[in-house]
Amino acid sequence: MPRDYSERRHMRTSSAAEEVLCEWTDDLAFGGIGALPVALAAIARAAGGATLTLRVRIGGSPGSADGAIGAEVSTASSSQAQVLGAGSVTNPAAQTLIKLTGFISNPAQSADITGAVVRVG
Numbered sequence: 001m002p003r004d005y006s007e008r009r010h011m012r013t014s015s016a017a018e019e020v021l022c023e024w025t026d027d028l029a030f031g032g033i034g035a036l037p038v039a040l041a042a043i044a045r046a047a048g049g050a051t052l053t054l055r056v057r058i059g060g061s062p063g064s065a066d067g068a069i070g071a072e073v074s075t076a077s078s079s080q081a082q083v084l085g086a087g088s089v090t091n092p093a094a095q096t097l098i099k100l101t102g103f104i105s106n107p108a109q110s111a112d113i114t115g116a117v118v119r120v121g
Contacts, residue, residue, distance in 0.1 A: 028095075
């Protein structure tokens with residue numbers, strides 16, 4: 001059964017190092033599923049010709065940009081644009097973290113994310 005995680009607050013990054021923008025915790029013990037599909041939809045923009053990269057990570061430590069990458073998407077749009085990404089991750093079959101992380105190619109610029117939805121399963 002797919003599960004959705006959403007964040008409606010405004011998020012901003014000007015970091016060239018990947019950072020956690022938001023995170024959730026959930027029990028992903030889906031019976032008998034070896035690989036979990038992961039999808040990401042967001043509204044985002046990157047200023048000044050920079051590229052924003054968003055990732056969904058599963059697992060790792062709270063507050064750290066670690067864990068397996070389940071989906072990734074990049075945009076260089078300077079206007080608000082819908083970005084979509086998908087992938088899969090090995091099912092941890094346990095209580096774990098689901099994280100939205102991001103970074104920008106040029107830390108002299110910034111990127112804005114005005115909404116994001118992550119679907120796992």
